[in-house]
Amino acid sequence: MINYKVVRSSRRQLSSSISITPESGVVVSVPPWVSLSAIEKMVQAKADWIRKTLARIGAYPRPDAKQYTDGEKHLYFGEEYPLAVIPATGIATPRLQFLYNRFEAKVPAHHPPHKQRKGLEEAVLHWYLDNGQRIITEKVNFFTKLLNISYNRIVLKKVSSIWGSCSRKNNLNFNRKLIMAPHKVVDYVVIHEVCHLVHHHHRQSFWDLVKSLDPDYKAHIRWLKANHHLLTI
Numbered sequence: 001m002i003n004y005k006v007v008r009s010s011r012r013q014l015s016s017s018i019s020i021t022p023e024s025g026v027v028v029s030v031p032p033w034v035s036l037s038a039i040e041k042m043v044q045a046k047a048d049w050i051r052k053t054l055a056r057i058g059a060y061p062r063p064d065a066k067q068y069t070d071g072e073k074h075l076y077f078g079e080e081y082p083l084a085v086i087p088a089t090g091i092a093t094p095r096l097q098f099l100y101n102r103f104e105a106k107v108p109a110h111h112p113p114h115k116q117r118k119g120l121e122e123a124v125l126h127w128y129l130d131n132g133q134r135i136i137t138e139k140v141n142f143f144t145k146l147l148n149i150s151y152n153r154i155v156l157k158k159v160s161s162i163w164g165s166c167s168r169k170n171n172l173n174f175n176r177k178l179i180m181a182p183h184k185v186v187d188y189v190v191i192h193e194v195c196h197l198v199h200h201h202h203r204q205s206f207w208d209l210v211k212s213l214d215p216d217y218k219a220h221i222r223w224l225k226a227n228h229h230l231l232t233i
C-alpha cells in the first residue's frame, strides 16, 4: 500500500502528476474532476517508481532543520550534545558556551521567542566558525610542519557540497560544518587539502601521500558520503 496526498489543482491544469519529496512524501496533483478510483489506478501504475524513489529518499532522509530549542542535540566532533536554553536578564544578545557535556545558551529574557531563536541560531553558527577556525588551524599547522611545507591562509566557508579545497594561491578552504564530524574524519579532510599543497592533482602520487598520513582514508571518505546529511547547523 502506498500512502499519498491528493491535491486538487485549479481548473486550468489539465494533466495529473505525482511528486515525491522528503518533506511532503507522495503528492498526487490532479484536476478537480478526476475520480478517486482513477487516482488510485494512476498511483498503482507508477507503484514501482514510487517505491524506488521512497527507498532512495528513505536511505538518506533530510534531517529536520534545527529549532534551537532547549534540549535539542547538536553535533561537535562526532558527538551529540544537548543545548540548554536559559532566559536571562541584563543581556542584549545570546551568550553561548560549550561546557564539556552540553551547550549552554543564555538568551535575552525580554526578547520574543522568534527573536530568541534567530539570535541563538546566529550565536551557534558563530561558535562553530570560531572553534572550527581555531581547531582546524591547529590541525593544518600540525600536518604542514610534518611535511615541512607552508600555506597562505585558512578560510571556513558556507558551502554545501565540498568539505575542503586548496587554491592555486595555497589558500585552504573548509566547510564550516566540518567540525561536526569525528576527529579522524576532520583529520582526513585536513590531510587531503594539505597534500594538495604538494600535489595539485588527484593522481597516484597524491593518494600515496594521503595514505602515508592517514592509512584509513578510504573509510573516512565513506563516512563523509554516508553521513553528510546529518551534519546540519
Ligand SMILES: [Zn+2]
Pocket (backbone or CB within 6 Å): 192, 196, 202
Ligand atoms: Zn582533492
